[in-house]
Amino acid sequence: MSSAGEGENCRTDDNSERSEKEVPSDSEGRKPQKLRRYDSLDVESAKVQGHHGHGFQAASWAAILQLAFQSVGVVYGDIGTSPLYVYSSAFSDGIKHRDDIVGVLSLIYYTLTLLPLVKYVFIVLRANDNGKGGTFALYSLLCRHAKVGLIPSQQAEDREVSNYRLELPNTRLGCSSTVKSALEGSRAAKFVLLLLTMLATSLVIGDGILTPCISVLSAVGGIKEATPVMTEERVVWISVGILVFLFSVQRFGTDKVGYSFAPIICIWFSLNAGIGLYNFTRYDPTVIKAVNPWHIVDYFRRNGKDAWVSLGGVVLCITGTEALFADLGHFTVRSIQISTCTVTYPALILAYSGQASYLRKNPWDVSNAFFKSVPAPVYWPVFAVAVLAAIIASQAMISGTFSILQQSLSLGCFPRVKVVHTSAKYEGQVYIPEVNFILMLACVCVTVGFKTTQKIGNAYGIAVVFAETITSSFMVLVMILIWKKHILLVITYVVFIMSVEVTYLSSVLYKFPHGGYLPIAFATVSMTIMYIWNYTYRKKYYYEMDHKVSPDQLREIAAQTNLYRVPGLAIFYSELVHGIPPIFEHYAANIPALHSVLVFVSFKSLPISNIPPEERFLFRRVQPRELCIFRCIIRYGYTDARGDEEPFERTLAERLKEFMREELWMDPSSRQQQIMTDGVEKEAEGSEDGIKNGVETNDRGEGMNHEEVEKGIEVLDKAWSAGVVHLMGENEVVAAKGSGIGKKILINYGYSFLKKNLRQSDKVLDIPHKRLLKVGMTYEL
Template identity: 65%
Template sequence: MATAILDSENCIREESKKEIPRIISSHKLRRHDSLDVESGEIPGGYRRLGSDAPWSVIFYLALQSIGIVYGDIGTSPLYTIGSTFPNGIKHNDDILGVLSLILYTLTLIPLLKYVFIVLRANDNGDGGTFALYSLICRHAKVGLIPSQEAEDRDVSNFQLELPNNRLRRASWLKSKLEKSKFAKYFLLSATMLGTSMVIGDGVFTPCISVLSAVGGIKEATSTMTEDRIVWITVAILIFLFMIQRFGTDKVGYSFAPILSVWFIFIAVTGLYNFFRHDPTVIKAINPLYIIDYFKRNKKEAWISLGGIILCTTGSEALFADVGHFTVRSIQISMCALIYPSIILAYTGQASFLHKHNEFGSDPFFKSIPGPIYWPTFVVAVLAAIIASQSMISGTFSMVQQSLSLGCFPRVKIVHTSAKYEGQVYVPEVNYLLMLACVGVTLGFRTTEKIGNAYGMAVVFVMTLTSSFLVLIMIMIWKSHILLIISYVLVIGTVELLYLSSVLYKFDQGGYLPLAFAIFFMAVMYIWNDVYRMKYHYELDHKVSPEKLKEIAVDTNFCRIPGLAVFYSELVHGIPPIFKHYVANIPALHSVLVFVSIKSLPISKVRVEERFLFRRVQPNDLNVFRCVVRYGYTDAHNEQEPFEKMLVERLKEFIKDDFMSSTMICNNQDCSEKEGETDEASVNGDNVVEDAIRVDNEKKEAMEREIEVLEKAWDAGVVHLVGEHEVVAGKRAGIGKRILINYAYTFLERNLRQSNKVFDIPRERMLKVGMTYDL
């Protein structure tokens, strides 16, 4: 293959026909073809989110985040203490022990861990399990798909950084991860598990939040039975999922002020109960009450941790939603309003229970003063709906990220908001979640049983986040070893203690999130494993340069007018399905572009850095290769039709290729390219004349090439999509046969095809089928 020049500016201009001077930096004029040859190690890096936004914007985002980020953790006072004392309160001081546990748990996990530590581990502003995984993948070569390119380091969000001699610990861990195949599989599996557990949160959050809020109506009327409460909850859940197609922008943001009212309600009610019933519960600040609680109750105290941990629900959603705001805005809103309001709510409930031990199973609504009961009930129901909406939206985002990295089957991703990035709707997942929520609500019927399952999902995700964070602290942040040890001993120990407690309730509902996780992990593993097999097959059977030259000089092939865009997942080289195509159709379009859609391990790729072109020799064949790079939160075709963007960027590439080769020729010895010159003729006049002649010839060649491209564009664009039927090879074992021939085939046939995912026009699409023996 011939060497080619990277489109060094990668500058997308709306008015592409204007001639704008370009400045090409010499460090980007590489004379290698990384789309054909495996790249070397690409050291990763990390850019911490800056705080350069104006304070007015930060405060505005802080106010806006109240109604979007904190719905889940804000509604936890509805059910946390009730789940802790399902069998009643046996000793009055147990209330102080539980309150102390809640106070310190809220301080350590949501506030200290997530708001002040984990939020700093964002991926250029985006959070979540895949954000942590992407940071590790960028810093160490631990991805399982061999599609790395040296030019990826030029994407502005990559922010690569070379380790130095003072960072031995980070370099040692990075080397170990890159050399260990087990570590690569383990990191990917842990990411899948964390994602699956977050999807499980998307099931349990609506169930427990809405059921707890609706259950408050029992305090106003004795005619409201448990069955009626359950069916009202089911009706609200069905309504909630049916309106998801309108988008979070219209559903969640419309009711965002309600959460602000909710936090005011629970804070004022907490203060009222605190001063009216028993202000002495302030003693719970003393952690000795925790020790006394465990001494007094022993095993039962340990079991009750499964209910106490519910006070932290929504912490992971807080991290996942950081992409819509800034780190500082979330820190301000959490510290100024959310944390104090939740603390006051729990303190008020403890004060009420200290005088009324008999209401331990439902302290929230029992402690509401009569005059504000109905307003609180209405706001509680609306807040529960908003909290559910936030978690459902987060689930859609996680599915989108999984899909982008080849870890989830092809499903339709609908971007529901032009104003807010990342607001997506996934129809298949939405209805699957709806059925799961209805099933869980009808099956468990009480918040106590749902809480057992919910706690399992919450703690598992927290533990996995901490594990990834430790790797980031070592490799990327290069934190002091004492800080890392302190984090593991304090936060890690607390989370493992809670994890042991929720595991004890495995047979009381804790099995359900694991069942959901196993189901989703199985789907993700099947798809990702066969996806990697297909990629390696194409890599091993790609079309060689010699074979391409044979096709070019073969007189049996005719050239027909038009532009053909051939889609493939292969980044390095030309896919084998092209050889299958020309063997059956001896015709080539006047211009052919092989397009690979690639997801980089970063959240977003700037539009002007999205396209990466290479030429295919010989030049008169007019064949190009193009890698279209997206981040895992980017929308496809969000601004203009893909084919129009492709043609405009290809023109830019041809022009930059001409300018780059001219610069190299002017800066280097061009005698070998233009022929050996006589030593006597090396004078200024001859050199200038030769340079002008060469420049004119190249400019004419460039203009002819652009003219051919424009004529092909005018003649029409044909989209060639490869339809790969994968079957297990003859020597494959029974496990591999089941994986490929049954499990993967079932998923592929029952989900959307690639032309629907990439929005390829049906009237100009041609499918080319080929069977891969894996």
Template identity: 60%
Template sequence: MSGDEVKDHTEETLHGVAIEGLKGKKNSHNLLRRYDSLDMESGMVSGHQLNGRKVLNWSVVLQLAFQSIGVVYGDLGTSPLYVLPGTFQNGVKHVDDILGVVSLILYTITLIPLINYVFIVLRATDRGDGGTFALYSLICRYAKVGLIPNQQAEDSNVSNFNLVLPGKDDRRQRRAEAFKSKLENSQFAKVSLLLAALLGTSLVIGDGIITPCISGELLILRLVVSCSIIMYINDKIMWISAAILVCLFMFQRLGTAVVGYTFAPIMCVWYILIGAIGFYNIVKFDPTVIKAINPWYILDYFRRNKKEAWISLGGTVLSITGSEALFAAVGHFTVRSVQICTCTIVYPTIVLCYFGQAAILHHHPEYVKDAFYKSIPGPLYWPMFVVAVLASIIASQALISGAFSVIQQSLALGCFPRVKVVHTSAKYEGQVFIPEINYLLMLACVGVTLGFKTTEKMGNAYGMAVVFVITLTSILLVLVMIIIWKSSLFFIISYVLIIGSVELVYLSAVMYKFDQGGYLPLAFSAILITIMYVWNNVYRRKYYYELKNKVSPQRLMEIAADTSLCRIPGLAMFYSELVHGVPPIFKQYVANVPALHSVIVFVSMKSLPISKVPSEERFIFRRVEPKELNIFRCVARYGYTDAHDMDGPLELVLVENLKEFIRGDYRSSQTIINGGESPEEGIESLAEYEDTIQVEKIEESMKGEIEIVEKAWQAGVVHLIGESEVVAAEGAGIGARVMIDYAYNFMKRNLRHYDKLYDHIPHKSLLKVGMTYEL
């Protein structure tokens, strides 16, 4: 078989695959009624409901729950290793202080991870994806608070887009509309919401740096104490911790499923052991420790210790480290799996562990500096020590997975520099790995481990990051309650007074230790938010520039009708992020290449503020008049967890959908002939018109246009991507010049190029068109 025959056979095979992929789906022309105008909005999408995720059976949910133990809960589950020593840094001064602190830990764990996150915050996932950016996306979906003017009327009719809850009374509806109107009319509110989302994302990433550091160092320090080899490795603790961290990050590339199945059995053993040992200590040493359920001991503790009790909250808050991972990393699993795991395994065993430590400390307060290991019965010490070593390593996993999730979300919405996102599982949606971020997190962790040589400072930094993320999440959640859920005023006020008050008290306590390591996560966040804001700001400026300088329909028709331009066989696909009009880069192409392909499609790759777009609703086509030009516009819509080639090779899927659009367009013409009936309803009526000249012409025109598209595709596809250089315009201020000419262009040169995002496009058919944008 010759090379050309092989190519033709391959193309026919792929063509068949693309067609088969469309079978069984609701064709796009049945979903959208379109008109022959470049600027006219498309029609309405049918309101059928589709989930952004597949409906999972219980066996899959339980498998995900098992995986989540090894990925999400490592941090929360290992908190008993360091909470009581961190709280009683100056020792126990009164025996009832132990009951006060344990009671405080009990209600903190109950209010924040259990009630707040598991039962309230997880209701606000964006089709299963969590994190601050998921909350921001939800708010952007219901209120026009996004800073990029790419809204389209038909986007709100995507099945996964509109989730308005029915059955709310008029008073709540009016309150939601009034609040939404204020947000939409305030530029300050729009910028503040974006900065809050960026800050929350950067804090989760920063938490993903600090968590492995403190876990690794605690592991090595315990190894030193237990094995009595201080003289030999004391000066090498940091280097050993760094080596362990490198191994942990190298393991990430195997994917969440492999990591979860590898770590989950270890964490299951860990939770069983800490729960059993806690119960044993309660029974053996002091069953009356259950008195700590009475919150009066908390008040008594603060009354007795005053300022010192308030300062000690910086240690107590470490009992909820990893709570933010429940939300940030939920996209790797499901809400139901996380809820099952938390309620049946994690929460009960952690509570038993803390009460068991309190029971033994009630008789031996001097053990407080080593409370966890002193509570282990002698025969179990070394087995438990080995499991604790492994659990400490695994504890780092939760925030690393969470960091990957939130970066994927912010990347799709133009708020993060381009990086490669690898979907590590075809079976479970949302499980991703980002090589560049993994590498940078590893370097940052090693740097912090070698630079911060005390676990006390790392603990302060840890607490600061945790409380800030939790507080930001609650602030955004209140907006979701008002605008989207339309919750009762009583519920919103109760949430703010109870959950908000607890978080603010903890926030004030961790701020007290700002200069003792607490500044570290905020320093990381300042760097990350600067990078993200610069990228997003220039991204928006570029969009506004293209919108202002777009090619008008009249100018486009003049270019296409220019007799000096020859039409050559083939299909040309111009890529752009502009969804309104034709990007100015097209004029640059025509000025340098005096030839146009027989079929031209302007493809706009658009990210919607939702996690997934159903495949049958992905493409919107519009025609550029007159029809003889064979020029189309296409908006390809993706959620922030969608891959561009997830439905198959983009060019094949797009061509098949284009042909479906042409058929639907001509069927609309037939509907007019049928007296307004749809093609399906007018089949008998259509038979009556089969012998009319008008119907025959319509059928011939449709077949002819589809044939033109097929011939163009067979002749070859050229993918044209704009390679725009951005510079500050004359008269721009010093801030804009620094941001555009130096900061943005430095990141652009050193990060992933635009064409790398289209790895599925054959490089031999890829053409870049250069143009300079003066912003």
């Protein structure tokens, strides 16, 4: 991090294109280390002992089996309810040939085996980010191993966080180096990666809308088989009532009801497996020949284009597989592998096989194959459990939508919204009021407008397959850049996994005019919002970087004769982490009064899932010392909860006292060891940041003594007793004169509309209004 007071020109951030001297590579081919100067932020971030855990540590088998059981209720609700509607979607025009049932069953067999089992359970789960999964986990991994991120607040000391886990291999394949250089040298490629991440997020939002619709509508539709008075219109309105209730209780969280999820889904899988086995033995056991993939070839020979179109229905058998990866943060890789292989996969295979056996004898019942195939004695219990399973599947996707939007928000890719943490026990359970209301309206509109699962299925397939294809694209880069696999293994993955997904994607896109436009429309709106916010966020950040207060300007401000120091502690919030923002100069020019202690606070998100609390606060003293001005960076991972340092003001003051004491008692031996690690001896001596031999010096070049430290702490205590004031910059942004029409639309209209109609920063940060002072300034970007 660049210093704020002096030495601003001594450091550059990771995004800059400025040249830096490098140490030659060693004999093992490790990446060259950059020669850089250290300031107190470097020392502080390097000294933390710590927490080097990366997700779950090695657990006992009892704990793993318990997690495997719990994962059944959280992860598999969506894919577990797919048997409700797959055959009706695949045979939307009816069954034309009895052997087509075997062909579709064979497609289901190999789709379930290749994508959820092989791809996700045994390959993608390994690409986790300190135990966290999802699209942002893959993107953060790529950003850490190659300079492909566009978020402008990267700093060299970020790599020293214990959870960063940047591994430098002993060997490097030429292909990996070539791809890495190509990505880092292409700004277009960086934009494509960011846009793909936004697109995947937008598709998950679309999935969060369509999953409740199709799951609840399919489950409630089973009541039509029991009573003729239940018309399609009544089924729709009953489904709407369930959806409204489901979204209404989101604000209470899923902590308590979550205990019942696993048993209900286990019962659901048991019923599916039992009924499937019953139908398989009673009607037509010969459907087992579907294990021969040649039946897929025969199916395409008989039906041609219609067989290709039907793939849009077949692919619904893998809905929810993204949850295997996205929900990894609550479980372990081994627990999900166990639950998939022992419960989910066998139950689904038996369920689809049983329905196929039933349809071989009763092909006319394909429009409602699941409930038609249920034996009469267990019909009502199955119906009740089906409705509960549909609600659980919907709940899982809604919660997943909230979680991924929280990640988008933390990386500056989504407008400010209020994130409520509904559980003190489970960090991933969040609730976003504004988004919840919008999702509810969208679900109700889709259910009332489409009415049938066949029509919703046309839209659902695009969201599912498109998101999985993006995950595969990221996985190819992970395999090349991070895992450094041989190119033949990468080609094998593309041929056997990605080509299947692209084929399915081509099929679901064919149904674009028949409802497939819906998730694309949702994704377009979401991506537009994300891009407008992220574009302006980056422009505003670079504007502050270019106009930040220099050391000379700060000295001029401090030397003003009309500047008064008033008692109290002032916390000045800023997004800039590389110096003092220009709005401070604007503030000092209009209000010539500074509090006795001033702390510039920046909240910063790193491309890692979480940061240990002991490594979260980083401080830097701004020179000259007599000003009592500090900079503080509070770092978060993209899944960390903000506000867990409550009460924030007291925590900030206590951490600042610790920093002031550590200025004096920093261990020189550990300092020298850190310098030697980078292969640079005595680099810190004579630093322009005023650090010498591991101990920060004052302006006279003299080491600090105990009396100076105690005096500084006494000043801080008096300032705390006098009261705390929160200062926040309210920046109005407009496009600079001469900007193009596109830029003016994005900034002057798009960003301004979003900012005015969403929550303000003080509400998001829960700053007390009675002690809040806003400072306005206009930025011409």
